[in-house]
Amino acid sequence: MPRHMPRPTPRTRTRLTRLLTAGAAAGLLVTVAACSAPDSGSGGDGSTLVAYTGQAGDYQINFNPFSPSDIGSKGLIYEPLFFINKTATGDPKPLLGTEYSWNENGTVLSVTLREGVRWSDGEPFTADDVVFTYQMLLDHKGINGTGFDAAVAKVDDTHVTFTWPEPAFTKGPDVITTVIVPEHLWKDIDPENDVVEKPVGTGAYTLADFKGQAYTVKANPTYWGGEPKVKTVRYLALSGNQAGADAIAAGTVDWQTGPIPDMANTHENFPNYDTGSVAQNQMVLGACADAALGCIGPQTDPAVRQALFYAIDRTQLNKLAFQDTAEEISPTMALTSTQKAEISPSVQPQVAPTTAEPSKADQILTADGWAKGADGIYAKDGQKLSLTVEVVTGWTDYITAIQTIAAQAKAAGIEVNAAQSSWNEWTDKRFKGNFQLAIDSLWQGPAPDPYYLYSYFYDSRMTAKVGEKALGNNYARFADPAVDAALDTLSTLSPQDTAGRQAQFDVIQKAVVDQMPYIPLMTGANTSVWNTAKFSGWPVNGEQYAYPAVWSALDAAEILKTLTPKNAS
Template sequence: MKTKKGFLLSLIFILSLSMFLAACKGGGDSTEKGENEKGSDSPSEETGKAQMGGTITGAMDTAPAGVFNPIFYTDAYESNILSFTHESLVTQNEKLEFLPSLAKEWKFNDDQTEVTFTLQDNVKWHDGKPFTANDVVFTYKSIASPGYVEAGGVRTEYVEKLLGYEDFNSGKTDQFEGVVAQDEHTVTFKFSEPNVTALDNASFPIIPEHIFKDIPIKDMPKAGATLNAGEVIGTGPFKFTKMIEGEQYILEKNKDYWQGEPYLDQIVWKVVNQSVIVGMLETGELDFVADPNGFQPADYDSISALDNIEIIEQPKFGYQLMGFMVNHRTPEDVKAGVIKPENWVPNKKIADKRVRQAIAYAVDREGLIKALLHGRGAVINAPIATQFSAYDGEKPNQYKFNVEEAKKLLDEAGYVDKDNDGFREDPDGKKWVLTLNYPTGNELRMRSAPIIQEMLEAVGIKIDLRQPIEFSTYSDVLEKDSDDWDLYLLGWSLSSTDPDPSGLWGSKAAYNYGRWNNKESDELMKKAVQPPEAFDQAYRDQVYSDWQVLFQDDLPALILYAQNTLWGYNKRLQNVKPLPYSMYNDTHLWWVSSK
């Protein structure tokens, strides 16, 4: 199975976003076809004859929150499971080109408002039921349904461009026009206008209609088929069969996998502290460590010295950030589960963008990379992956470390130290303290929090550094919009399918945790995908350049750095062919040289 990273998945999250899509993230003039490349990816004589059987063990530094349903999961640790169990109509290769997966071919209509997929005809769900076009319709209809967001769903960017979405989502009609099954193996996606990102939008992992059809959307996040090992059903090469919650998660081969029976019998995930990964790789207790965090840069030399371990290092499809809670939702909107920017309450403590800019100048990001990443990463100045041509590394404000500039901006904004205690008061002369929040699990993030506190206090900003919170609780607090948060640390795994940042930074995006509400930003992001001009990649790149300049000026978050991915695996594991965004590629062809 070729995996693809599709929605943002991933806090470092997600949102696998890993996308396994992973989350799980194009268009063409007419027809785009591809052939199944299993034959070319089969084990070669160079690595010896492939052996059936065996178990490999992988490491996660944080336990999955426990939602194993593609339309509702929110963190990259859940995506680690879903990457092996669920699949999409299309996937991607090392050049980020779209390839067939559950769909064997597709064709656009003349005006690019429709794309019709012909599905593979031999795919079965893990319980033996046939995969059909109705499953595709059901998946997208569920995401488009009234009550999806209120139930905790955050993937609406995949359906918002579909024909009739607003009327169906608002309840004006119970007919869903956007995705239509022509027959059991043919499904058409219909868009309200020519769509530049049609294949991206059609790349969401599919869930089984026969499992969820009788479960109301509001109850789906709590269903057994969402939460329980043994009940989670996908089409992927491995089945999620057992778990000891918070400790161990077991996947077993899907013998009837449509691309052929996997070589491995089992993949076992263990939740382990990052500090013990080196020792476990050395002893063979672990066979691999990869998404979402890999191993720590500080451990690179130790791991590279291990004769039994192969290292994969490449730029990460994502970044770490310090977000600003620019606005807060009202308690009423939080309770109702709705996102209404017109109701948001400004956070007065950081409402002046000069304050946010001063904070950016006060943080020595290069210093963080040297101290924490041992140089294995880079400062980036926009929330777009550097692998895309749309990334502009020059025009946006670079915010190079400058303590004097930070102090100057704070002075101009009226934040000065009036009582000579070393910390600044607000323009009204009142005590000014910013809270800084961060989760447990990611060692780099945990180590960076007190360093950032020290940097900000050096320019007179008093920081209330909160105690770290277990990640599932942390993400829940972010989603529910705690009104006493000012600064927060987070990481995003980005989509590999398209640079469109609206899923994270649109004013109505569920993942826009800082509640940034900038009309010009929304207009630019819409313009970047507006046909017909947006079919020209150079045009899109220019619009995204303008957007990145705006982002860095208004600064809803400080992008701290993009670290390199550092993955490692035991050399007994064969046929590992990593992609730019994931190590989990054609995992049904993985095998071990000794059981």
């Protein structure tokens, strides 16, 4: 399950530190009592929430929302125009924007902005900030992970327009969920490379204190939506999943998204806690796939990727690595739960096999010129079929998944090894192409539509040569002109044109399944564990008002703004 914020932002390590405000004062780090009793909770006065995002190792300070190493500025500190709940249908929730509308042919999106909003340094928020933010995306391709390409214009202080030369209905959700930054501070920085240490936003929280082991945000008393009831949120850096599970057992963490033992019986084991989950992220072995862009290794052969897909016993994988919380996955990467209607009828298989099919893997490899050696492992042209999977140290479920896959793959004649590294190193490897395979999850876009996942991960314009940072999230370095053309056509079609859209999905899904740059594992359930004795208002029991993952920043902000402490003084 992904522990980082699943947003379409390019990944690159930052190199230059600038302070955005000379006068912003850092508050005191809130001290949280570490109690051993599972019923003790974590905050002394009931209004402090302690969260664990899955951060393995110390935090490196950076609150630049356009940076791959941003540790938590989106939503809480910097807000978008609207919030879209990916787990349900319904209208976007107004934030910095209050209304939006399209012209009849879908070329102009008009947005009305909220009046009376101020940045946390007291400066007024206006249309100039909105225009500046989107123009910055146009001027800096390295941060334009969604491929934003509209002309943005100010109508007056509370109205802006976005104009495209062709219909652009599908681009609307990405536009209205992009976070906005203050022009008066950001005009002097390099958004691609600068580290932000003292962020100024319009959000419900401001940075209070930062240390490598933990950072704290505090409620913004002048927030336009009213000061949130959860007054302080402390984000811990631990050593990995086991430490997170231990913290739940000790009652020292209130919210984490990640595995703990016997998750199905969390409330029975820990009466102050319960769980919530939604299966929406496709767990994959992402490959550095394109040799033409500099990828090296046997994983550049589509036959190898296909063979590994059939070598996996997903029933066993689910049981051993994911406590049977994962769900089926379509190799088209469309969700079978909510996007089944968009799965092309010509694609086979429509759902990944639940058990291993080694004979199918053998058929694919043999036809491609691979032959088994004396050690039972395939080889071709003197190259052994040995693959290394990158994983973050401490992500125990993913590490167990690789170990399980390695045993399954060996039975099919494929050698698989794991390479563990810090989250920063793992991110840097993926987005510069210095890897063979990496275990991670793809993620849904701002609206429940498979178009967005395809545009993030399969658009050749969102990648780069090995050694250069990918311009977007296409770290597999997948490139197919037919897919690019289909994405371009989809971006111009009305959501109501189901026949026209399906014709383009057919093209994309054929390439996705045939070439398989991201090898499908399962759809991850991303289960959160949260303190129900200390806080009420979690998105469960039919109240799925946001995606319930602590690392999904825009969703987490909505959750934190909704929660009510039960015992605040």
